[in-house]
Each structure stands twice: as C-alpha cells, then as structure tokens.
Amino acid sequence: MSLLEIKNLHVKVDNHEILKGIDLTVNAGEVHSIMGPNGSGKSTLAQVLARREAYDVTEGQIIYNGKDLLEMKAEDAACEGVFLAFQYPVEIPGIGNAYFMRSALNAIRKYHGLDEMDAMDFLPLFKEKLKLLEMDEKLLNRSVNEGFSGGEKKRNEILQMALLEPKLAVLDETDSGLDIDALRIVAKGVNTLRGPERAMIVVTHYQRLLNYIVPDFVHVLVNGRIVRSGGPELALELEETGYAVPA
Amino acid sequence: MIAATEQLGTYLESFTEFQKRAAGRDLPWLQNLRESAFARFCEVGFPTTHDEDWRFTNVSPIAKTSFELSRDATVTKQEVKRLGVAGLGCQLVFINGKFSRGLSAIGQLPAGVSVNSLAEEISANSNSVESHLGRYLDTHRDSFSALNTAFAEDGGYVHVRRGVVLTDPIYLLFVSTANDKPLMSHPRNLIVIENEAQATIVEDYVSIGETAAFSNTATELIAGENAMVSHYMIEREHRQAFNISTLRIQQGRSANVSSHSVLLGGGLVRNNVHPVLAGEGGECLINGLFIGNGHQHLDNYMQVEHASPHCASRQFYNGILDDHAHGVFHGRIIVHKDAQKTDAKQTNRNLLLSDDARIDTKPQLEIYADDVKCTHGATIGQIEENALFYLRSRGIDEISARKLLLLAFANECLDRMAPSVARDHVENLIHAHLLLIANSVKPLSTVARNEDLGRNVEEIG
Numbered sequence: 001m002s003l004l005e006i007k008n009l010h011v012k013v014d015n016h017e018i019l020k021g022i023d024l025t026v027n028a029g030e031v032h033s034i035m036g037p038n039g040s041g042k043s044t045l046a047q048v049l050a051r052r053e054a055y056d057v058t059e060g061q062i063i064y065n066g067k068d069l070l071e072m073k074a075e076d077a078a079c080e081g082v083f084l085a086f087q088y089p090v091e092i093p094g095i096g097n098a099y100f101m102r103s104a105l106n107a108i109r110k111y112h113g114l115d116e117m118d119a120m121d122f123l124p125l126f127k128e129k130l131k132l133l134e135m136d137e138k139l140l141n142r143s144v145n146e147g148f149s150g151g152e153k154k155r156n157e158i159l160q161m162a163l164l165e166p167k168l169a170v171l172d173e174t175d176s177g178l179d180i181d182a183l184r185i186v187a188k189g190v191n192t193l194r195g196p197e198r199a200m201i202v203v204t205h206y207q208r209l210l211n212y213i214v215p216d217f218v219h220v221l222v223n224g225r226i227v228r229s230g231g232p233e234l235a236l237e238l239e240e241t242g243y244a245v246p247a
Numbered sequence: 248m249i250a251a252t253e254q255l256g257t258y259l260e261s262f263t264e265f266q267k268r269a270a271g272r273d274l275p276w277l278q279n280l281r282e283s284a285f286a287r288f289c290e291v292g293f294p295t296t297h298d299e300d301w302r303f304t305n306v307s308p309i310a311k312t313s314f315e316l317s318r319d320a321t322v323t324k325q326e327v328k329r330l331g332v333a334g335l336g337c338q339l340v341f342i343n344g345k346f347s348r349g350l351s352a353i354g355q356l357p358a359g360v361s362v363n364s365l366a367e368e369i370s371a372n373s374n375s376v377e378s379h380l381g382r383y384l385d386t387h388r389d390s391f392s393a394l395n396t397a398f399a400e401d402g403g404y405v406h407v408r409r410g411v412v413l414t415d416p417i418y419l420l421f422v423s424t425a426n427d428k429p430l431m432s433h434p435r436n437l438i439v440i441e442n443e444a445q446a447t448i449v450e451d452y453v454s455i456g457e458t459a460a461f462s463n464t465a466t467e468l469i470a471g472e473n474a475m476v477s478h479y480m481i482e483r484e485h486r487q488a489f490n491i492s493t494l495r496i497q498q499g500r501s502a503n504v505s506s507h508s509v510l511l512g513g514g515l516v517r518n519n520v521h522p523v524l525a526g527e528g529g530e531c532l533i534n535g536l537f538i539g540n541g542h543q544h545l546d547n548y549m550q551v552e553h554a555s556p557h558c559a560s561r562q563f564y565n566g567i568l569d570d571h572a573h574g575v576f577h578g579r580i581i582v583h584k585d586a587q588k589t590d591a592k593q594t595n596r597n598l599l600l601s602d603d604a605r606i607d608t609k610p611q612l613e614i615y616a617d618d619v620k621c622t623h624g625a626t627i628g629q630i631e632e633n634a635l636f637y638l639r640s641r642g643i644d645e646i647s648a649r650k651l652l653l654l655a656f657a658n659e660c661l662d663r664m665a666p667s668v669a670r671d672h673v674e675n676l677i678h679a680h681l682l683l684i685a686n687s688v689k690p691l692s693t694v695a696r697n698e699d700l701g702r703n704v705e706e707i708g
Contacts, residue, residue, distance in 0.1 A: 050640045054632075078642035090637040094655025103651065104641035111642065143655075160641065 003028045003065060003199045004168055010059035011041075011048055018044045020224035021060070026168070029196040033210055033235065034203045036221035037243045042203045043087055045221070046172040049201070050084035051077045065167065078104075079111035081167030085157035085174050092144040097156070098126055100144045101163055108164060129162045133189050151182035158189040169193070170201045175209035187212030207239040255289060257313045261431075262397060265316060269400045271369040280381045284396035291390040303575040303607040304517055304546040309489050314431035314461050316398070317343030320424040322455065324350060330453045331420050332672045337362055338418045339403050344432030344462075346401050359408035359444075362417055365435055366401040375406065380437055383467050383495045389519070391491045395465040398433035402464070405448060409441040409471070416447040416479075416669045421464070423484060425456025434464040438478075442471035442499070447479075449669045452492075452513075454484040461489040468494060470502040472526060477505045479669050483512035483676060486541060493519040500526030500555075507664055509673050510537040510545045511680050517546040524551075524558035524586075535564040536660040538680055539572030539604075540687065546575035549593075553586040553619075562593040565660050567653060568604035569684055578623065579611040586616050593623040598630065598656055600684070650685035657681060 004026040011019040018041045026032055036042050048055050049062070051074040062069040069077060092100070098119075106116040117125075130137060133155045145153050154174050161169055171190070175183055190213050194200070202213055210218070210232065218234040219226045222243055228234065262285050271277040293310040294301040322342050327350050331338060336354035339362065340347050346364030353362055361368075369376050386393040403419040421434055440446050452462060462484070470476045482490050490513040496504050508518050522531045537545040545568075551560045566574040576595040597606045610623035630652050638648035657677050664670040 052636055052640075073645075074636060074639035075642055075644045075648075078640055084640055086637065086640075090631075090633045092634050092637070092652070092655060094658040095651055100638075100641075100651075103643055103647070104638075107642040107644065107647070164641065 001066060002026060005063040006060070007062075008060035009048070009057065009062065011044055012056040012058050013044060013054065017058075018224055019048070022226060024219065024226065026199045026201065028167070028199050030217065031194065031200045031202060031213065031215045032217045032219060033215035034201060034219050034221050035205070035207070035235065035238060035243075038205070040221045041224045042221055043172055046084055046087075046170045046201070046203050049082060049168075049170050050074060051082075075107070079108050083161050083164055083166030083169045085154075085161060085169065085171040087172040087176065089145045089153040089157055091146045093146045095144050096141050097144050098122070098140045101126065101160060104160070105163060126163065129159055132162060132192060133159050134185050135159060150177045151179065154178055154186055155182065155189070158186050162189060162193060165193075167197065168199050168201070170203065172203045173205060174202070175204055175206060183209065183212060207235045210235045254310065254313050255292075258288070258394075261316045265398055265400075270366040271373060271400070274369070274373055274377075276377055277369065277373070277380075281397050281399065284381075284386045284393045287386055288390050288393040288397055291393065293390060300548065300577070303573075303577070304515075304544065306515070306517075308515060309461055309491075312429050312459060312461070314429045317345065317423075317430045317432040319345065320426070322347070322350065322422055322424060326455060327420065327422070330422065331451070332418055332668065335418045335668055336415050338420060339364065341401065341419070341421045341434060343423055343430055344401055344421070344434045357411055357413065359411040360413055361404070361406045363404045364401055365404045365437055368404040369400070376404070376437065379439055379467060379469055383469070383497045383523070384465055384493065385495070385521070389493065391463055392465055392493050395433045395435060395463050395493070399435040399465075402435040403438070403448070403450070404436070405438045405446065407440045407444040407446045410443045412444065413446040416449050416667060418449045418669075419451065421450065421452045421462065423452075423454040423460040423462060423488065425458045426460075427458075429459040429461065431461040431463065434462065436464070436466040438466065438468040438476075440468075440470050440474045440476050443473045444471065445475040447477040447667060447669055449479040449481070449672070451479075451481040452484050452490060454488055457485045457487050459487045459489070460484070462491070464490070464492045466492075466494045468496045468504070470496065470498045470504050472499040472501060474499065474502045476502070477665060477667075477669070478507065479673065480506070480508045480518065481673065481676065482510045482516055482518070485512060486514045486543065488513045490516045492517070493521065496520075496522035496531070498522060498524050498526060498529040498531060501528040502526065503530045505532040505534065505663075505665075507660070507673070508535040508537075508547065509677070510535075510539075510547070511676060513543065513545070515544045517548065519548045519550070521550045522552065522560070523554055524560065525554050527555045527557050529555065529558040531558070531560040532663065533560070533562045534660055534663045536566075536657055536677070537564070537574055538567045538657070538677070538684065539574055540569040540684055541572065542570070543572045545572070546577070548575075548577045548579075550579045550581065551591060553580070553582045553589040553591060556585065556587045556589070558586065559590040560592070563660065563663060564595045565656060566595070566597040566606055567600065567656065567684065568597065568606060569600040569687070571603045572605075574606045576606070576608040576625070577611065578609070580613070580621060580623075582614040582616050582619050582621065584615040587618045589616060589619040589621070591619070591621045595625040596656075596659075597625070597627045598653070599627060600630065646685050650681055653681045653685055654678065
C-alpha cells in the first residue's frame, strides 16, 4: 500500500481553479520533488496536504496511510504524521519557541496515547535537534519565528520536523531565500531524516536544492497539472530548458 | 446630571446615617473633607455621555439604582481561602468595604512598615492619615471620587518608612456579598511609600453571590523620592457588579511606579489611573489587560500628568473582547509647561473575537512644553488565521491553539510584571479566564471576514 495516493485532485481557491486534476503516488521511503513556475499550484498542493480549510477540494481524493486525508482537520492530519514546512513560517509573538514545540510534540503524543513530556525531559531532546541544525540555543526562548532571519525561520521549520518525526513531510520552498551555508545545513537536517519509514515531498522553484537533497522522483507542475515525471535527471534538464511545456 | 437627582435622596439618607457612626466623625478635618466632597457630588451628580471623559460609558444604570450602604455579612474562612491567594503573609480582607480582622492575617512585618485598616488607623492614629488623605484625589472634577471621599472610612492603609524594602506583596481582598437589596461600598485605600522604600500592593475585587453591587473605590498612592512601587488592580467580580475605581498616584523625584490593571469581571467597569509625575526623573509604567465577553463594559481611563522635567511614562493596554463586550481605552497625557524632556509613550492593542464586540480607543495629548517626545498608537485586529493554522498544522487542536494565541497576546502584559506572587496570581487568573473564552469562541469559518465589512482593521497575532 502506498503512503500517499492523490487521485484526480481539483482545488479551488476563491472560486478560481488552481489544481486541475493531480495524480500522484508516494511510497514510504521515497523523496519526490515537485517543481514548477510561479503560480503553477505547488504551494496550493502543499497546503491542501496540510489541510488548510480555505482551499476548496471540488473533485478527487487523497488517501493517506489508508485513510481519507480530506476528512481530517489540520491538527488530525498532523497527529497522523503529516508535516508541512511552511514557505513563509508564521511569526507568533508571545509564544516561546521551546514552549510551542513542546506543546506540538505533546499534542501528537497525546493523540497516540503516550504520556506528555515535561520540560525537563524535553530540553535535552530539543537541544540535540538544535545542534543538528546548527542553531543558537538562544532561539530556545525567543518567540516563535519573531525577529528570526529568513534562514533561521527555515531552519526552525526543519527543527520542528526533526522533533515531530512525521511520516510524510512536505517542504514548501524551504530553499528559497537561503544562502549556500544555510541551504547546506537545511539539507543536512532533511537528509538525516530520510529513512525507509518516511516519505518527503520537496516543493521547489529552483533545481539548486536538489543537488543537496537528491530526490527519487521529479514531477513538473504547470498550470495545475503534472506535465512530466521522471528521475533526478529531469531536474537538471529543467535547469537547462526552463519550465516550457514540451509540445 | 439629571440622572443623579433621581437617587439623591437615597444618598443623602445614607450620608446622614453614615456621619452618625463613621470612624473619625469627631475629627473636624475629616468631617470637613467628607462634607465638602458630598456637597460637590450633589452639585455635579453622575456624569453623562455628554461629558467628554465619559463619552463611551453610560453610568445611568448606576445613577438609576437605589443603593444601600453595605452592612455586615458573614463570610467564612474557607470562602476567603478559595478566593484569595495562598502563601501570602499579609492579607487584609474587606467584606462589602468593611475590614474583617477575623478573616485577615497581617503577620510579621519588617520594622518601619505599618499595615492596617484605614478605619482603625483613623481612630488610633489620625495624624498619619490626615497628612495624606484626600490631598491628591480630584474630587472637584470627578464625582465618583467625590462620592468615595464623602463615604471614605475603611480600606487598606499601608505605610512603608524611608528606605525599607518590602519584598512580599501586601494583598487587599475586597469581597462583595449577595444581598436582597443592591449594596454599595466605597473602599478607600491610602498607600504611603516613603523615600527610597520599596513595596508591592495588590487590590483584588471579587464577589460571592450574584446580586447587583456597586464598588466605588479610590486609592491614593504616594511614592516618595526614589521609591519603587508596584500596584495591582484586579477586577473579577460577577456580571451584576458595577465597579468604578480610581488610582491616584503622586510620584516624587526619581520615583518608579508600575500600575497593573487586570479587568476580567464586572458588568460595568471603569478603571481610572491618574499618575502625577511631580518630581524630576520619575518613571511610570501603566500596564493593563482587559478581557470581556457577554455584555461586559470595560472602560480604561488614563490620565498621565507630566509635571516635572525628565520623566518617562509608558502606557500599554491590551484588550480582548468577545460577544457583545464593549471596551474603552482613553489615554490622556498632559505635559505641563515646565516638563521638558518628557518621554511619554502610549500603546493600545485590541483583539476583537466577534462581530458584535466593540472597542473605542482614544488618545488625547495635551502638550504645553516644547521639548518632549510623545508617541501613541492603537491597533484593532482579530486572531490571525495564519497563526491559527500554523499551530494546528503542528498537531495543536483549534481550542488550544486559540488559547495559546490569546495567551500570547495577554503575555505582553504579563511580561511587564516583575516576577512575584502577585504576578503568579494574575497569571493563573488570566489562564483560567482565557480557557473559557477560547472554548466559547465560534470557529473562524462562521465569523464574517473583516474585509467583507469594509472595516479598516489590522491583523495582529
């Protein structure tokens, strides 16, 4: 059984059709990259997978881990192991980063009938993940994403992923706006999490990221449809030819 | 003013009765203070919404009700324990405005600190009271202050002598009880913190039973040179309660005063905070949080007077309003002619959780000096949908996510309170209150988006 099966997915946003019939199958252990020009629907797909309610699914279905993903609320999907690394991580003044992540981890633990983790148990785990992403410990008590640089925000997303250990991770343009050092650190974090139990969908605008996170499959999304699929070599080809739809 | 005359007879009757038995009735200065204040109240009456200072708050429900002066009521130790704060050495309990020695615990205090009920202090030691009582409160302009002064008898009396540092808060608990007739009380607190002394005072207003009650409280807080004072005002009475409170702060040279107002309860609430920075280099923080739902009306009126050079004042008020609640923020800053190098800042941020909630926010700057820095700003927003989704996408359910966001907003105020038992108490109250609010808020999908209403609002997280 596949971990994720998207069948004929049509999505409207503000009465405007963005996704026009997407089919995609992702198995555990695989990394898929979705590439495409601006406005092709990449982020919409990512947000639908994370169950953002403003996106109106008009047709099709998404089966995740044998369950109907479209029936799930955002928090349920998260507890079932879906994780979205946001393109634009949200700043939440007044909530400490460590507190936020412990709340998230505990919400998921509770969902699975596990004991909640107290601050004492959580801290070493949190520090270990901070180290993985080469993040400063002072980010521990700062408000969520508030005053973080672009690179720090993206690293903070991967930090959450490392902590929550999702089954399906969707990375929405995690590489955009990163300098090469930050990109390497983010990629290292992501690669550490690759494993036979976990699948990833890496949404990107630029081929550059895929030098560091080598996907098993590459899909080209143009105008709400997947127009081509192939192996990692497809990304290189796109770098040469751009996103022009082949005749 | 018309409204006042309706019940004037009742007040006159109460006042006549009061004069016969009140503590200090034989003291000419006190008699005089009370009588002239009562005369002023009769003259001016209750304010109406035509009065600029009361434009957004209609007190006719108070003016129309015939209140009786509070009388003795029995409250058990258990009830006080349930309402109060555990682990505090010095707690004064007032039942319907009257000091209850049996329910209070003054405990061991450092030398140079006296804590008493005002009524007992008047009887035992009227000289110390005379030099401050009624010297600062504006009974001429404000008729509620006049009314309070007319009935001024009991409340908290705190005197900290020069250089004494008091680490534990002095906690004043005001309990109003149920009664078959509407009751009024006029607690009057006098807090004198001498030069270089340090203290924290908490006023906490609660109620037992749900009948109409009118608490009209006034506090005069005198902070000497270099004194460091924190004052907390917590309103958590039931929804039938009317609460008008006035905190008048007189600051000496380089005194540092923080006022924290937390309005959670009460039906019709008006909280006046009026610091006068009378000496050079004084600093004043006026920090507030008001959280309303149902039909609560929570009015915050600040009047910050810069009377000396080189003083700094900061006003930060955050409001959270749900259902049909109505909040008011009126921040007035007066910079006198000689108060050069004044640095005054005012910020009011509001979250409206329903379409029927309402906030009126009004800055008012009167500047007569020419070398000053004054800024003010206000925002009105909703819970940001992006932030809510972000939290939910991490597994946190919608109600918890809402609570977290409300808490984050409230935390801005909590963060301005120095760590202490008082702050912990406030934090617990706010947490419990916000959980109730988060549970009752309708999901976003059923709330019309602000764009549709053509309102000019800014989203804040």
